[in-house]
Amino acid sequence: MASAKVVEHIRKNAVKKQTTMDRNANRSSSDPPFEETYKNLFLKHSIKPLITTPTTTTTIEEHDLPLIDLGQLVAGTAKEREQCKTAIAEASREWGFFQVVNHGISRHILEEMTKEQVKVFREPFNKKKEDNCMNLRLSPGSYRWGSPTPNCLTQLSWSEAFHIPMTDICNTGSTNIDNCNPQVSNLCLTVKQFAITVSELANKLTNILVEKLGHEELTFFEDNCLPNTCYLRMNRYPPCPKYSHVFGLMPHTDSDFLTILYQDQVGGLQLVKDGKWISVKPNPEALIVNIGDLFQAWSNGVYNSVVHRVVANPRLERFSTAYFLCPSGDAIIQSFKEPSIYRKFSFGEYRQQVQQDVKEYGYKIGLSRFLICN
Template sequence: MPAFTESGAAEPPLAESYLDLLRRSGGIITALPAEGCAGGAAAVQERELPLIDLECLMTSDRRGSGGGGAREARAACAGAMARAASEWGFFQVTGHGVSRALLERLRAEQARLFRLPFEAKAGAGLLNGSYRWGAPTATSLRHLSWSEAFHVPLASISGSACDFGELGSLRYHEVADAMSRVAKTVAVALAGSLLQQGHTAAAEAFPAGCDETTCFLRLNRYPACPFAPDTFGLVPHTDSDFLTVLCQDQVGGLQLMKDARWVAVKPHPDALIVNIGDLFQAWSNNRYKSVEHKVVANAKAERFSAAYFLCPSYDSPVGTCGEPSPYRSFTFGEYRMKVQEDVKRTGRKIGLPNFLKQHPQQ
C-alpha cells in the first residue's frame, strides 16, 4: 500500500474513508479489474470520441432559412450526432459557442472554490449547501468515489439569494447559460432525427419540462489519490437525465463502456463532451444509448470538470418519440425516487429496466 501524507485542511476525509473501508474488508481490495475497476487501467485502450462541429446549428436558424446548403449542413450535423448517440452514447463537439476565456475563468474559479477549508465547503451556506464528497455511506471500496463536487440546482443560483462566499468573480449562471444553449441545441437536433418529417414544432419543444430552473450544474474536483490503482474517481454509472454536457481539463481519466470493454477518452482541448442520459434513451425507444462511464483516480494530478445536466421538472412525463415504446409512462420524479430506493436497498442503481412494460425476470 502506498504511503499517505496528511492532506491540508482543504481536503475532504477521503483517505480516512478509504482506510476504514479497507479495514472493514479485512485488508482485501474487492473491487476487481474484471468488474471494471481502476485496477485494470493498464489494459484500457485510449480512443477519440466522434468529433462534431456544431457551428452550423449554433449560428443559424434551425427552422430552415439560409438556403439549401445550410439546411444540408444542419442535417449532416444532426445525422452525425444521431449516429454517435446510437453507437457510442458519447461524442465531442466543437463550434459550440462557449468561449475559451469563460471556461478558463471557470477552471480558475473552481480551483479557488475547492481550496477553501473543508469545513467551509461542507457548511450549509456555500452555493446553497450543494457540496458533497466521496461516498460517506459506502460499505465497499467499489462504492467509494475519490472526488468532491458542488451539485447545484440552477434554480438556486439564478437568483440573488445564492451564497457565493467570497468567490464573486464568476457567476456560475454564466457558465450554465452557455452550456444550456449547447444542450438544448443538441437535444433538439437529436430529437428531430427521430421524429418524422413535419414534426419540427415537436422537436423544437423537446425535451418537455426543461428550463433554467430544473437543470443542474455540477463542479467536480478529483484530488490526486495515493491509492489510485484500486480507487475510482467516480464510480461507474449512467446519467439520470436527458443529456449531459461536460467540460474537462486535459488530465484525462474519463472512461466509458464500448463494445463490452472500457475505453479511455482522449481529452480534446477545444471540445465539450456530450453524453446521452437514461431519459433520452427511454424517449428514443433505445435508439440512443445511455452508456455506463466512470472516472479513474490519478496518483499524481488533480482533475477538474464541470457538467451541465439537462433535466425536466419532477412532474414532467418523459414521453416517447413514437409508439410502440418498450417503456411504460413515468415522470422524472418517479425515476429519481426509484433510483434512490434501489441504491438504498441494493447499493446500486437499476434504472431503466424498472420501467420496461415487460419487466425482465429477476
C-alpha cells in the same frame, strides 16, 4: 564566495520545499477525509485491487470520441448542416457520447470557470460542508463527497462536488449579479455565463436529436426542461493514494436527458463501448456530450445512455464542470412512439428509485427497473 553560493542554494531549496509543503498542507485541509471515513472498507479490502470484470476492468485502450464541428450548423451549406445533424444522431446511437468544437462557448469563459472552480474547492473542508462556502448561499446538501452507502471499495467515489440547481446561481438565478457577495462576484458571473451558454447548446442539440428521430413535436422539452429544473455540477477529483482500489467516480449512467461536460486535460473519463472500457482522450478545444437515461427511454432505446466512470489518479487532481438537462419532477417520461419498451414514469419517481437502490445496494440500477418486460 563559494560558501555564499552554497548558502543561497540551500535557501532557495528551503523556500521551494516550504512552498510545496504549504501547497500540500492547503490541499490536505481542503480534501474530504476519505481514508478516515471509509477506513473499515480499506481495512477489509486492503490487499485487493480492482477486479477485472466487464464492469470494473482496468485494461483500457485510449480513443478519441466522435468529433463534431457545430460551426457547420451556422456557416455550412444545407448539405453540410444535414451531415452535422446526422453525425450527432449517429454518435448518440452508436456511442452515447460525442465531443463538439465551435460550440459557441468562449475560451475565456471556460478558463475563468476553471479558475473560479479551483478557488471554491481550495476552501477548507469544514467550510465546504456547511453549504456556505465563500458565502455562496447554496441549497442544503449542495456540497457532496464520497459515496452515501458503499458496500465495497468499487462503490466508493474518490471525489467531491458542488451540485448547483440553476435557481441557486447568484442567489436568485437572475441575470443580475448585484446581489452577489463581492467576494464571490467573479464566481457568480462566471458560473452564470457558463450556464446560460451551455444551456443554449443543450437545447440546440436536443432539438436536433428529436428532429433526427422524425419527431416534429418539440413542446415536451420546451415545456418541461426549464432553466429552474436543470443544474450544474462542479467536480474535483483529489489525488488518490488508493488509486488501484477505488474510482474517482464509480461506474454509472446519467439520470437526465443530456449532459454537457467541460473537463481539464488530466484525463480519467472512461466509458463502455462494445462491451469494453475505453479511455477518453482529452481535447482542449472540445466539450463532451452524452445521452442520459431519460433520452434513452424517450427515444425508445434509439439513443444510448452509456455506463461511464472516472478513474482515480495517484498524483494529479482533476476538475470538470457538467451541465445536466433535466425536466421537472412531475414530468412524465414516455416513448415518443409505440410499442414502448419502457413503461411510463415520472422523473421524480425515477430519482426516488435511484436513491432507494443506491441506499440499499450501494449502486444505481437505473432503466432496467422500468422495462415493460419486467
